[in-house]
Amino acid sequence: MAHHLVEVAVQGPWSLATSRAFWEGFTPSELPRHDGEALRSTFLVEGEWRRASVSVTQRGATAVLELSGDGDLDLAAAQVCRFLSLDVDGSGWPAVGARDPVIAGAQKAFSGLRPCGFYSPYEAAAWSVLAQRTSMAQAAEVKAALSVDGVFPSPAELRSLDLDLPGRKQEYLRAVADAALDGLLDAATLRAMKPAVAVLAVQQVKGLGPFAAELVVLRGANEPDAVPHNESRLTDEVRERYGRPLAEVSEAWRPYRTWASVHLRVLRERRLRGEMAASGR
Incomplete structure (x- = not known):
């Protein structure tokens, strides 16, 4: 079995701890829980469909990927960067919060979060x-x-x-x-x-x-800049918080419209869980 070490310079805000906590609660593709700070996962490398395992740690603005497997580990590393959104230049992401106070609140609540969840x-x-x-x-x-x-x-x-x-x-x-x-x-x-x-x-x-x-x-595919038009819970959240249509509000989120959408969804789910807990349900 081959082993490969890759260091990735992450552009813009990123927190491995925040991303890991988010992914561990993402039911459609829940990340297995492990002790320690590293994010560990095993997945199929796209195209080859062979298994690869990765351990991801953070060293400042650098993501350290330790990979092993029988397939092409360079392909595996690129896939990890994609499903963790490390391949996106996020240096302009704080400016979205500067334009939109609601997104600024979400950025503060989930500092360093980047959308992740499906391997492919x-x-x-x-x-x-x-x-x-x-x-x-x-x-x-x-x-x-x-x-x-x-x-x-x-x-x-x-x-x-x-x-x-x-x-x-x-x-x-x-x-x-x-x-x-x-x-x-x-x-x-x-x-x-x-x-x-x-x-x-x-x-x-x-x-x-x-x-x-x-x-x-x-x-x-973790496309960073698109608006989900068929997600009713996001549409409801935008209507409640902004009183304007999603298509209009999301223009201020470019070029991170997916990121902003995910942040709002996570914000909504946390609020609804809190309301349920407060009501004793």
Whole structure:
């Protein structure tokens, strides 16, 4: 098994501790909890679909990636940077808070947070199918049952499984697997497109509608500057806080519209949890 050490100079605010805490609570692709400060994870390297493991630590403005695995660890390192949003120049992110007091409050509450969550668009697409017409908790149980040692099956493995799932979910999962094998869900390819074009491209995969396609592009490929138009909880949060439409408000968030959207969603979830706790529910 090969080993590889990569040091990444992170541009702009970033906190490994904040990002790790966020990801550990991200039900669709929850990060396994480990002792110590490092973020540790095992995932499939896109395209090769071989396992790679990473331990990420922070040294000031530098992310230190210790990788191991049998595949291309340079590809694995690039993927880690993508799913942790370390590949984005965030030096202009504080200026968004300077323009928008609501975002400034979120930045203060979640200092150094960068969106993370899905290892690849393929996994995001598969999750979208599993979550259709079911609760997030139930979908997470199915996803965990399909995984081996916490790693979701490769597209070829997923395609070969005979699953007892309701409706057309098995058919849709096979369509997702085929799309991944054909390169239609490749993160670099999707990131090279304009976000709206990428979302339309993903919708060509059977079973993936507008909401799922946005999840695949914004949280699977981790596109930093797009607005989710089909996420009602974000729309509700913007209406409550700004009293103006999301499309109008989000113009001040460029070129980090995804980041701002994620911050608002996290802010909303924390507030709602607090309200539930206060009411004794």
